[in-house]
Amino acid sequence: MRYWMDYSQFPYQPRRGQERLMQAVTLACENRCHTVIESGTGTGKTVCTLTAALEFCRSRGKKILYLTRTNSQQRQVMTELRQLSAKQKVFGVALQGRRNMCPLACTDDELVHGNPEELSKVCSDRKTRVLKGDEDACKFYAATISQDLQPVLRFSKEELPTAEEFTDYCIERDMCPYEICKIHLPNADVVTAPYIMFFDRFIRHALLDWMACALSDLVVIIDEAHNLPSYARELESAELSSIGLRMANREVDEFGDPEVAEGTSLRDFIAILEDILDAAVQEYLIDEDGIIPQSFVEEELMFRTHKTSIGLKSLLSQTTNYGEMVRDNKKLSGRLPRSYVFGTSNFLTFWHLLDESQYIKLVSEHETKAIEAYCLDSAIACRPLMECHTSVHMSGTLKPLDEYKESIGLPNDSRTVDIPSPFPPENRLILYSNEVSTKHDDISRDETMVDRIADHISALLRGIPRSAIVFYPSYALMEKISSRTADASNGRKVFFETRQMDQASLMDIVRGFKHASGNAVMHAIAGGRISEGLDFPGSEMELAIIAGVPYPKPTAKQRALQHFCEIRFGKGWEHAVQAPTCRKLEQAIGRLIRSETDRGAAVVLDKRMIHFKEVIEAEKTEDPVADILDFFARTA
Ligand code: SF4
Structure with a gap:
């Protein structure tokens, strides 16, 4: 089996440890095994992993998805790709969420706080309106679909811009950077994106679709991977807070107060939830948080609404319908399609169905009172990694490596590599x-x-x-x-x-x-x-x-x-x-x-x-x- 490197593509004079680092990545790709690398400061993690992964991927029709925690790490990826491209042409695309790349969201006080799902709804609504002839719905999309995109593609391929540079370039030409990025993705050798674009299941499906790539054809590189276990737990967790309930009440002020079950109006239901939150704080909070019994919320809800579990299910279904109506209304009037009532019913359904062996139910009081379904198992969000061709996890501070490997559910045959800093x-x-x-x-x-x-x-x-x-x-x-x-x-x-x-x-x-x-x-x-x-x-x-x-x-x-x-x-x-x-x-x-x-x-x-x-x-x-x-x- 071959696992030596073609160093001719490496853009610098290799330093101590870099050869080993590249070999570790090549070996992972060749053997289709996941690899965890602690690589000290100065080892040039980014350029080494890119060099080795590119050499493998080019000849096998695979693609690299390089995941970063911060925008500055993403900029570093593009900087290194430019160096690599000077030796052999490589096409890399830096993608960020609409919150950063949609020119409408960036400049709108409400949209700038939208989550990916909400901004996706706003975007698809505006694009539909443009396609029906209403160009004012999004002038950036209207220009994107009517102009020649070849100059933008040339700029992208030649300059390998960061997401920020690409956004500025497109906005100057009144085009949509996000949509054009999507068009470029199928041709990219390397896509660099924030963690959420892979670990959130809905965004991942869209991303793979845009990249025209199956999970099994992806080499995923995870930068600053020491963050991943806690990130993965947080991503799968959810909470219902007193602020969320207050905002739900404001929706009732604006959109009306229907009956969601016999004798119970929506406002009554929100008040019941506020009382349950207070009761949980009174009963179970010690210092800043406390564990609440598995069925506490459900039993309190049944007792206070005088409903059976079936009646409660129907109440939640009515609440969800109301939340959807609010979202649709807001979307139609050009606002962020967010509904706190919808979020509340969604949370309660999730709370009721969650797997108790992987979650803990908590009450907390930091800035606000909240009940929280906290995910204890990092492996849940990391499962899709197992379907990728391989994944490379690296950081300067990953030790103990076996603990990291276990915590995110990597298979036993995953390799661990420790490369010390080359500095004295x-x-x-x-x-x-x-x-x-x-x-x-x-x-x-x-x-x-x-x-x-x-x-x-x-x-x-x-x-x-x-x-x-x-x-x-x-x-x-x-x-x-x-x-x-x-x-x-x-x-x-x-x-x-x-x-x-x-x-x-x-x-x-x-x-x-x-x-x-x-x-x-x-x-x-x-x-x-x-x-x-x-x-x-x-x-x-x-x-x-x-x-x-x-x-x-x-x-x-x-x-x-x-x-x-x-x-x-x-x-x-x-x-x-x-x-x-x-x-x-x-x-x-x-x-x-x-x-x-x-x-x-x-x-x-x-x-x-x-x-x-x-x-x-x-x-x-x-x-x-x-x-x-x-x-x-x-x-x-
Ligand atoms: S098409 Fe582009 S500019 Fe228009 S809403 Fe969607 S992301 Fe924003």
Whole structure:
């Protein structure tokens, strides 16, 4: 069997590890087996996987679907495709959802909040109207079907634009980027798209149709795959919140209040659901969530509406019909075809039918009260991967690899490959101090603990005059501890990641932190947006202080997940607690070294780090300031 590579198509001088990475992908394609690759920073994951997969796919009539979590990762795919295309022509298409690529949705205050299904309805309605002669329904579609698209195809093939560049190009010509992308898809060697386009079953069916490709002809590459297990669980979960019920009531104000069962109006029914939500909170909420008995909602509904289960079914059917009427009405008047009444009845039907071995029913109260059907099994959303020719899962922080493989249901013969970063290991120092801990019990028992953690952070910030990010396990701890370190910034600019921060504000503080290169302190959350996916090269960040091992909070949801993993894999703690914690630590520490010449030190302030010291390769320190100063002096 052949598994060597034709390196002539690789656009760079191969670095250490890259040959192995390409061979792993070739082997996966040749043997039709799934592969999980941990590939450290600087290994050039994107270009290596594309090179190897393209070489295989071209001669076999297969296609590559490269899935990314963020738009910046997608832009990176197109950048690498341009490099590859300079050697041998390749056609890649960057696809995003209508929310980003439909010129009408992007600029409409209501449509911009539409979900894929809603925007698809709006789009198909407008296209139908255009085809019937009403060109004003969508001028972009009208132009798209009446103009010569060859120049756009040429632009696409020659420039390999990012989704953003392609959108701008089409809008300047009054054409629809989304529709033209769809036309280009059957000819593309590589399609890069967000996760949802594959893992959402409805969008996947449409995508495969547009690509004119069967699942068995797809090589799927999943970038930053450490996100996949939790993403897959969230995707299959659903909730009914008090905000949703309030919005359903507004629909009744606007569209009328019919009887949905004998003696029960729709508004009565919504009020009953609000009461049940309150009762669930009263009865089962502990701290921020709680498990509710399997049949609690159904029994309460039957009791409060005086209906049997058959009567309830008929009531839900009436409610669904009403919701469909609302959606149709809104669509006809050019509004987003969303109905909260429809969403409510849909949720209750889902809630009633769900498989109790894969879901947990919860009540929660964060910003709003909600009942939630939380999916415990990541393998449900990942099942279609098993029908693909192969799938390649990669990230810099996937370990433990066997746990990842099991959690998403990959077959036993799937391969795991570990490719270390090519950057000099001596440029990175990882320490831990066992003098403190952010364990809840330790903080409650020892009233000096928070002050002692703050003292450690202050000593590090005072003693090491370099740009630093302090990562905390939660916002609550960040607020408590960071306020005690205010005097330690030594004139450096101080930035905070905050709850609910929008993307623009987040990027503002990141820019501010980067511009103050060497002279700034950032307080952020381990597992938050700053600790994952952002690069701080050179002196932009040289010190990471991890104020507490970021274990997941022991909520009811977390305990249910651990129990599920114990039953399914016999490894509840390893799957539900240890692995995600390890990945959060690796992600935070990973911000330090982004190039061959970067140097950086990380210190974890938590005695529980002893459980991770082998995987993370951390050394115990008695004097972190002295050890870190010594490290920077040695590597200067
Ligand atoms: S055809 Fe294009 S511009 Fe028109 S509604 Fe659909 S996606 Fe939007």
